[in-house]
Amino acid sequence: MDDSKFWPQGVTRCKPGAFIAWMLVCLGLGGWAMLSAFLCIYKGLNQTNMNDFFAFGVWIVVDLAIIALGAGAFFTGFMTYVLRRDELKNIINAAVIIGFICYSGAILMLGIDIGQPARGWFGFWHANVHSMLTEVMFCITTYLIVLIVEFVPLVLENRQISKVPDLSFFAHNLHRIMIVFAATGTFLSFFHQGSLGGMYGVLYARPFAYRTGIVIWPWTFFLFILSAIASGPSFTTLIVMLTEKVSGRKLTSHKVKMMMGKVSAYLLSFYLVLKIADTLYWANVTLPKMGVTFGELYGGGPYGTYLVWMELGLFGVLPALLLLQRRVRESYGLLALAMVLNCCGAVMNRFVMTIQPLAIPVLPFEKFVGYLPSWQEWGISAGVIAYGLIIFSLAYRYLPIFPQEVELNKG
Amino acid sequence: MSLADRYSAGEHRFGMVIDVDKCTGCGACTVACMSENNVGVLFDETDKLRSITWMRVYQIDNGRPFPETQVAFFPRPCLHCEGSHGQHTPCVSVCPATATDYDEHTGIVSQIPTRCIGCRYCVGACPYHARYFNWFDTPWPSGLERPLNPAVAPRMRGVVEKCTFCYHRFQRAKNKAFLSGGKVEEMDYQTACTEACPSGAITFGDLRNPNHKVAQLAASPEAFRLLERLGTNNKVYYRTSREWVRRKADNYLQDEKTGQVAASQGGGH
Amino acid sequence: MNWDRRAFVKFAVGAVVGLHASPLIPKLMDDSAIWTQNWNWVPTPEDGALAFANTVNPATGTGVKVRMVTGRLKGERLIRVEGNPEHPTSKGGVLPADASALENLYFDDFRVKTPLIFNKDTGMHEAVSWDKALEVVAGKLAELYKAGQAHTVAALGTEAKTLDGELLSRFMAALGSPNLSFNVSAADTLALAGWAMAGEENLGFDLAGANYVISFGTPLLEGFGAPVAVRKAFAGWRKDFKHTGTLVQVEPLASVTASQADQWLGCKPGTEAAVALGLCQVLIQEGLYDRAAAGAVGFEDGDRGPGFKTLLAKNYSPGQVSQISGVPVETLIGVAKAFAKEPKAVAVCGPGGGGEPGRLLDFMAVLALNALKGNFGKPGGVVVRQPLGLKPLGEAINHAGGKPRLDGLGSAKRPVGVADHLSLAKAALSGNPYKVNMALVAGGNPAYSAPQAGVVRDFLRSVPFLVAITPYLDETAVMAQVVLPCGTFLESWGDSLAPYGGAVAEYGLHRPLIKAYEQVKSQGDVILALAAKLGGDVAKALPFASAEAALKTRTAGLGDLAKLAQKSYHVADKPAYGSVSFKTPSGKLEFFSMNLHNLAVKLSGEGGMGKVLKSLGVSAEGTAALMPHYEPPAALAAAGHGRLLLAAVPSLRTPKGDQPLTPYMLKVLDGETLSNKDELVVEMNPQTAASLHLAEHDRVKVTSQAGSSDAIVHLFAGAAPGMVFMPVGLGRFAIANAYTMGRGGNYNQVAEATADPLSGLPVWSLTPVAVTKA
């Protein structure tokens, strides 16, 4: 079986056998997810280990995390098309695909996460415009449409598909006005990243999550945007680096990666300044007003203060300091390390902001309870990752997403 | 601030006063509530994290050694918060599908299960754990569906439910008033738990009506609310003469005294 | 124009657009939206006109109102059991057991719907007709009767003085068997104590009228008498945020009553009576007692020996009592003074945590305290309940005199007291003086609820022919050869008498409000049908067409039955205040009980009285033996050496005695009672647990000589050291349903019953147990 005629012009890809084997591994994970999804929909959410204390579980963490990491798409798009940083055209395709994967994966997950999936669209039809979740639902969905529009021309650029003139023209024309979509996407993405943060910030009866506001929005609104756009480019770059390692081929020049690293560095530093200020204000002003102390909130069960040091230190200040240095960015390995730490920070932040507010009881006489996801919950989470691997692998194999690949691998 | 001024304008503000020193934790309120509101029973009810009890009776103790130990009970219905500026309850503002709202007329926080999509955002938003998600389809086996109350619609799996202050009783009381041309009097609308309590620990009525007993009791300096400082501005008051019980009702810093801390800016944005 | 691909595409696009321009798609979408809101397996309760009916729940003594829907198509159904605000003592309050009574009524898995006969071949009960079932039972009875073995038929009833109890008693007497036992309760002990000291068996405590109440080890707020009525009184002491009444609780657990009390005297287990006597002594030494009490028999020293006053001074000084009970001296003195100062004060004795009758000497000690307070007949004191004036059911026919009772009641072995299931079971198991050939269990579930249920179950299992008349397929019914279905209180005729401790004469009546199952009868009707089938003297002794007719005769003095049934209760307006005319031999209050003395004399002659009293379990000597005094419970001696004392945690969240646990009640149990789906939780003092190397949530086995139960440990500082506290009402193994079956363990199975000194009643408030890690 030879699929080489579908490969992008002038590149080589691994043997079909190896690719099929890899796909089977991913599909295996996907099967686990399908089984889990079936159980959760057929039997209900009792299949998870969530409960009335942990109304949200690992799914929301994964959702928030992948949406944060997927922010590379809109921010890279913003820099490429709106700020006209042409170097980034070498990585924008990968960013778009990763964004598409993250957003569509998150929506799939949310579809299972709600108790009445068949009524999911009520959130649109009977929208309560005051709910941050409504904002999230509208923005994510609309932005997914944008991502699809951005993804379509990439698909149409497949060597065989692009032979059809109608489609080729279509792809080309889409590309020409990509700035419109990129700008719309930036706007939408900006809002829903913020809304996701706002979702927790408005829980004013949950001292752990509650942050005081700027005008009408809580700080988390802006912090979530910043942490997403700080980690998103890193994640995109990391995926590209990972693909390079797996395929053994150079896909983008190091300059592009360095630039992405630099973007992450500045944004992350800015984020950390605000985040630390916010944390200090929260711990010293907001919490005492509510009668609780920082130590109490970070003292229950497995949720100790080490989480703060990890989130803000190991996964925050450290990668920021690393990425700020040109020498670090020049080193492939160190750049990758710093970016991994950066992404971990985003994931950690989403975990701390979702699970921990629920885990720490607010009523003084309520007891701390633990939560560990069930295999069905892990299954769905793994399924989203598998879904991403499948889409990205297929895209890499058959679509010309790396303009520099041919040139970089000459000779 | 006077009692009525705590809440936004509206004809009624229904609320409760629960005398913790009278509650003996027998659970009559809970059972009466369940039977009135068709709350289901699951096969494993020891899993309190998934068990639905609109009116839950919390047992607390003072942690002192024998023989100074004391226990007390906090019956906890939905507290029907109002928040700082009218209708800003922790839960209503977060619902994406308008499945719950704050009735400006009565101050009651509704929950419409047929509209609910089961996102559980409200469950996460409520600090009192007064909102319950139906993790299971309620089994109504072999005859147990026969005593279901027609005034309340049974719920399906995957939706949130909670105490409604027996709103259907208000609806029925209004029906009667419409027919007779009179008004809904204090005793015409009482919740099932209030009626059931053998100790008379619960008083229910309109906080806005100074003739209602509940308004008189809630205005007492001994009355307090759960997590009052968060600014949920709810309508269920408690009362005790025991300092340790009072201290368990809210979060206090070590040097703070009860009864001296004002509600914080919560919900202020 | 060619019909080619392009043409077809245009047509198809047109078709699709056209279809969308029609209402089909939006309508389908809208309908699916509605469809997602309807889950067809969620039941839709049928609406109809609401109606209300009054009744009284005999299991709780609560006057209730039943809400029913008269559905248009499906007929009537009951939807709620609510409080009856007009009922004079329960005033609209209910208990979980009342509010969930419909689950007992309607839950098919619980219920016996038709007569059942056990088929040995299949090992199953099979439904039969009433005729057939009665024929089998009456046939067996007739067979034994003809063989002169009528006395080998035993009957286990629930309440002796109710209609059902009377019918059963008449049935057994006419049949010729003395072996009839009932559930025993604190009412029996109080009757004995009252008889011994005041010659009055019908005493009550005017809780509602009192402003100061000392409760000695009795769960005043967790199942005392009619719990709703008691808590209405309690509510009176806490009116409008003011503590107008003071409650003092004496017991070794920070129970609900102890916690809601204004003062808790955490005493050592079993020493409540010593505290009462210590308070007596303080009243005397401070000169705060009622001078009239001084005239009572046995107060001062006399010919027979030292009087009560002397004995108190000798044995129950505050220091001594503090030694015994662990309650500080100042506390004793303070409480006694407060008690004396308050004009309306009463000391209360009552059932133990596990519902046991209580110890006669303890009750006497509490009555002595009330006597010294001088509150007999006074508002807020101890009152005599006036008789209801129920009419007898006609001349009794008694053929049972010829044979001795199995349990020896009335003989020197057990001169006073009442017949209980455990004594009957123990005697029957020994086969001495004869074996039981047939047993009739009417209404109760002794295999689960009797003290030392294991023994009673063994007995019932050993009986060759067991008949159970019961609404529920419970632990007793599953062993029966024949099960006859009777109704719950909501579907049958029956009555209930004044609950324990109540201050007013009270009578409750219940009538069929609905026919939930076609074949179910009132328990009285079952007995009557059996009598009619049997014929002869038995039929003559029970000449009623129905339970309703029998009730008509019984309540003739209370007016028209139909009206009474509508109202459902007859309650005296207020307690009978006024001076009490003591019906003791002396006509006075007696600290030294002449009634007990005369009985002892009758059994022994003046000389051997000491020996007789010893054999009845009294260790005190001289006049003290027949006076209120403190005897350490037998279990105390057996404790220590790694053994703990087991006591019950009573709760209104579990049903009392014979009633099944309803799903709703199971639902309100918290983690301190039942955990991890089906594990019983026992409470222990952290120090005690530590000394046994036990930690929170450790799995343990609680073993006594009577039986054992698995449990998990919950550390609770409010538990007295050296003790282990176990919830009651769980551990149902027979009522086959996914909710309650096999949840937790049965306290009655672990608790060991011993014969109470003098009264011979089984008491099981304290049991020495070993708690070992499982």
Added chain:
Amino acid sequence: MTTHEQGQAKRSHADWLLFVVGFVLFSALGFWGTPALLYAEKPQPFQFSHKVHMEQVSEGCKSCHSFREDGSFTGIPSMDKCKECHSDSPQGDTPEEKIFVEQYLNKNKPVDWRVYAKQPPCVFFSHAAHTENAGLDCAKCHGDHGKSESLRPYQYNRLTGYSRDIWGWNILGLGGPPKRMKMDSCADCHRENGVRDACFVCHK
């Protein structure tokens, strides 16, 4: 390329005709087929003339469809109500009355009428609020039902099980009572009349 274009240009008009044909055909199918597809019919147990009954009674609809003392609405009258008049002889004048007397009245079995205006179980509809408090006519929501001479077949939605009177008789699902009794209709009227629209006004 060029041949391709020419072909397109030549045939385009005829093609568009096909588009129109498809459109008309299928939209007609949609309009005609929707009711048939969505609704099923159940007959009423027997025929009943509101008109005839209205002529016999003095208080209009309320003569039979009355309020209970507690303010709740009886809806379909009970058998006792029927007996108030139907006990007089002679009975069984018409074949329909004969069915009623023989199969229901004599057996004291309630008639299982199918209720056209039955709302879902989550709805609390207060007749008292509308007819007594607001003084609305029954016809406002029930139309001419009270004047009808016979009962039309009961139509219900196959998917949801609801009566067609709820979703509406207008094929587009538009309009308000008496042709349609959905929540939107309630809300519209409430808004017009300034009645508050909190969920717990009409939901239970």
Added chain:
Amino acid sequence: MLPICFEWHWDVGHFVFMGLFYTALTIIGAGVVYTFMATMKDLCSGKDPHEHGHH
């Protein structure tokens, strides 16, 4: 979501929120429609699709 919905209120919240939403949808829709039109035009104009790169 639409003004015909029961939940719709003519208030600032709805104007801002839904306004932005429909603006975004309109822009996206317009972009896609424009692309379709441009493609049609390109096809008609007979350009070679592979002549121009898109970078």
